[in-house]
Amino acid sequence: xxxxxLEKLSLKEREKVYEDVHGVSDVIQESPExxxxxxxxLDREIDLIENKDAYEQAKLQSPHLATNRQFLxxxxxxxxxxxxxxxxxxxxxxxxxxEMLGTEKLARxxxxxxxxxxxxxxxxxxxxxxxxxNRDSKGRAVIVVSPSVLEPVMDESDNPIxxxxxxxxxxxxxxxxxxxxxxxxxxxVVNMSGxxxxxxxxxxxxxxxxxxxxxxxxxxxxxxxxxxxxxSPFSSTLLSTLASAATSPVRVRIRAHxxxxxxxxxxxxxxxxxxxxxxxTANGDVQLANxxxxxxxxxxxxxxxxxxxxxxxxxDLPSNYxxxxxxxxxxxxxxxxxxxxxxxxxxxxxxxxxxxxxxxxLADQIVSVVHGFSGRFMKLDRKSGVWVEVSDLxxxxxxxxxxxxxxxxxxxxxxxxxxxxxxxxxxxxxDGDNKRPRMMVNGS
Numbered sequence: 001x002x003x004x005x006l007e008k009l010s011l012k013e014r015e016k017v018y019e020d021v022h023g024v025s026d027v028i029q030e031s032p033e034x035x036x037x038x039x040x041x042l043d044r045e046i047d048l049i050e051n052k053d054a055y056e057q058a059k060l061q062s063p064h065l066a067t068n069r070q071f072l073x074x075x076x077x078x079x080x081x082x083x084x085x086x087x088x089x090x091x092x093x094x095x096x097x098x099e100m101l102g103t104e105k106l107a108r109x110x111x112x113x114x115x116x117x118x119x120x121x122x123x124x125x126x127x128x129x130x131x132x133x134n135r136d137s138k139g140r141a142v143i144v145v146s147p148s149v150l151e152p153v154m155d156e157s158d159n160p161i162x163x164x165x166x167x168x169x170x171x172x173x174x175x176x177x178x179x180x181x182x183x184x185x186x187x188x189v190v191n192m193s194g195x196x197x198x199x200x201x202x203x204x205x206x207x208x209x210x211x212x213x214x215x216x217x218x219x220x221x222x223x224x225x226x227x228x229x230x231x232s233p234f235s236s237t238l239l240s241t242l243a244s245a246a247t248s249p250v251r252v253r254i255r256a257h258x259x260x261x262x263x264x265x266x267x268x269x270x271x272x273x274x275x276x277x278x279x280x281t282a283n284g285d286v287q288l289a290n291x292x293x294x295x296x297x298x299x300x301x302x303x304x305x306x307x308x309x310x311x312x313x314x315x316d317l318p319s320n321y322x323x324x325x326x327x328x329x330x331x332x333x334x335x336x337x338x339x340x341x342x343x344x345x346x347x348x349x350x351x352x353x354x355x356x357x358x359x360x361x362l363a364d365q366i367v368s369v370v371h372g373f374s375g376r377f378m379k380l381d382r383k384s385g386v387w388v389e390v391s392d393l394x395x396x397x398x399x400x401x402x403x404x405x406x407x408x409x410x411x412x413x414x415x416x417x418x419x420x421x422x423x424x425x426x427x428x429x430x431d432g433d434n435k436r437p438r439m440m441v442n443g444s
Contacts, residue, residue, distance in 0.1 A: 160202060
């Protein structure tokens with residue numbers, strides 16, 4: 001089916017799909033003129049659509065939302081600044097949101113845990129839908145879905161699909177709040193290990209909802225990876241369901257991977273996906289540490305926004321060039337922190353030769369280099385649960401701390417291999433006129 005769909009595309013369209021899948025497509029340069037003219041044309045295109053009751057209802061409830069520049073820009077970015085397609089997307093968004101969340105929550109800009117309800121929140125806490133803490137190598141957000149984690153919920157309810165869909169809507173809707181994600185897109189990974197055939201109907205319905213929500217929300221799905229460890233006929237059937245439910249632009253971006261858990265991870269790595277953050281083990285067990293932290297930050301953010309305006313420049317998912325404060329493997333592996341370590345190592349000898357004022361100037365230069373990559377120095381705000389940019393002065397302190405830390409690591413390595421003067425009691429040799437004992441390397 002996928003091969004046949006690709007054959008229908010022109011050479012240019014196939015090249016565009018290839019570029020999107022591998023993350024090498026160009027990001028549209030957004031001039032003020034392009035944004036202004038596209039928003040005006042989008043407004044006209046929406047007016048031309050006849051059947052838009054849900055949109056009109058939302059506009060009555062909140063006139064500001066229907067004209068919100070940032071909200072509408074998300075739909076334009078998702079659809080490559082095609083106002084006609086973006087207009088259909090806006091109307092479709094409100095129609096689906098009305099069906100799923102009801103009239104009262106229709107015009108709310110951000111979907112909250114309170115909006116989706118306790119049952120859907122409990123499903124979300126299981127970790128079946130997780131946003132990875134790091135972007136892929138091309139700067140795209142990555143969302144990982146594992147239907148097998150939902151099977152206990154399917155056992156408990158005759159109709160779990162509405163709450164499953166709400167949990168999915170929540171996880172995916174927060175992605176379009178982020179400007180970089182709007183511009184670069186989202187990569188999806190569906191982990192099909194551990195599925196039971198007794199829930200076939202629920203899995204079919206849930207995968208259908210996955211494709212619908214992914215196409216209604218205003219973010220660009222660059223690629224959808226379908227990882228099937230079992231390679232069973234049942235999994236193949238579900239892949240057919242997923243492909244059939246998707247529209248053509250999504251269908252041609254599906255990539256299926258068969259093999260062992262390790263083989264699938266290597267295949268995902270070849271697409272730039274940070275598999276070290278992958279939340280599922282080889283035997284299908286879900287890992288919740290990053291997800292629990294993510295849920296905690298979401299609760300803090302929602303509580304903060306009930307009483308305060310959004311913090312300007314704050315983000316939920318930092319850029320690959322951002323340098324983050326914090327401890328642990330996740331922070332250590334963040335691409336921006338790796339960049340800082342490489343810069344420090346490159347300038348380490350020069351830094352150690354300088355006096356205090358020179359060290360400060362060199363640290364400022366490294367801060368400027370990070371800014372030159374459009375990177376920021378960011379710290380997690382504990383009250384709001386979002387990452388906020390720190391001042392250049394604080395950023396310089398981060399750099400100088402990294403230099404000190406680098407020196408400590410080098411010194412520890414030298415001590416481990418070269419210290420410890422010991423006396424060779426079997427020899428009468430001495431070292432120089434001061435009669436010092438001969439120095440020997442440990443282990444020699």
